[in-house]
Amino acid sequence: MTGAWPFFVREMILIRRRFWKMLLSMAVSPLLFMIAFGWGLGGRMRMEGSDYLTFLVPGLMAMTSMTRAFAISSEINIARFYWHIFEEFQAAPVSALEIVLGECLAGCVRGLMGAAVVYVLALAFGVRIPPDPALLAALALNTFIFATLAVGTSMTVRSHADQALLTNFIITPMAFLSGTFFSLAKLPAWAAAVINLVPLTHTTRLIRAAALGQPWPLSALIVSLAFAGVFFFLSVKAVRLAQD
């Protein structure tokens, strides 16, 4: 597994180089959502027993950590299609599993940075979520799922444009519809059933439960772990297949 380390270190160098730029860009969307939905629309609204902003913040953490972890796909795409540096990775004496692991861990760091930005912004909006290892673990699981998905898809798509399509048609709708902004209890049964097919729904449940000091829903934990395992396996396979 030591072969994963170089990939992780490389990504950390890139993050260090762009740190402030990244943090600022990570803050824009959550800030707008907190102003628009927290203060504006949801000021007097309550959701699942909490005021709306308290309900919203864990959803925003789930959404932001997901999109930021998935954003590693753009980096891999650029490395693969434009800079051709993926060739160096493939020529190295490291396994596909180590490549995936290194890139996924870097994706997790990006995702957790996004969640931390939301956490700090939430404090400024008066929402204090007690720091809890369960919250960190749920966020880590969420970022791992989407970082593995990012690695797998970026090795499968044939162009950077294909990756953008995937983001537009799958990631963005998922970000808004997976119980991040509203309670799924309010949806018709068929709609809830469809939304339950995507991983963010389950990780949002875990993150929200941990943020509100509640135990993790077991079903959400099992489904999330299953997604993590399947996506990781598929992304290792995708890296192997990319050799041709």
Add this chain to the structure above:
Amino acid sequence: MITIEGLTKDYGRTRAVDALDLAIPKGEFFGFLGPNGAGKTTTIRILTTLTRPSLGRITVGGFDLVRQARQAKLLIGLAAQNYNLDRELTGRESLHFHGRLWGLKRRARISRAEELLDLVGLLKAADKQVREYSGGMKRRLMIARALMHQPEVLFLDEPTVGLDVEGRRQLWGLLKGINAQGRTIFLTTHYIEEAEELCQRVGVLHAGRLIALDSPAALIAAAGRVVVDVFEDGRMNSHFFEDRAQAGRFATSLEAAATIRPANLEDAFVKLTGRKVIE
């Protein structure tokens, strides 16, 4: 050092490399020539484990490239045709990244990186991001990177493409020095004079098949040592002769304008393939 037996690569119905057999001994500077699309890059990609062969067996340093890829990779250094460098890293960081990938310990990584930056003349630019490098600097960095883990075989795919004459000459000097240290070099190029200057043996690949394999001097001799270029109706035709006397007799018998010159590898190549290297 490298043995290739029956190497074949198909992309759908297109056969890119066709039953290639080749053996390259340790320490040889070997050149692979061929027109565009001949299969040179496909071959080098297979030999560096970037592409899987459809058929055939390849060993590098005795390790099977498919079944013992990890061990074989430790013996291989590659400078690809594209500038495949991370533009956001500095030159020094690029070398360290490569060193980590090949499992070099910290101390070895530091000393090796400094030694190679010095060798390729990039010490002063080592902390600049690669995006600020010129084409020649990028090429030299790629060669330094390929040497980081002290490979026994260095694969160079068109290493001087895009370089000016001075940059190319500098790189040739560098490559000669690397080969003099006992490293095997496998070079693909479409600059004939490059192969003639650097390589001890040259293989000519045409439509995926190896059609000639010998030293540049032997390939030239086989084609004919002296060339008479005849200019007729706005076209030039080259005629090959064993010696200058024969060529002179032929030239004086002509009514058209003609020049006599020694043959070079390009002539041999054109005679073998019926094509110029770049068409």
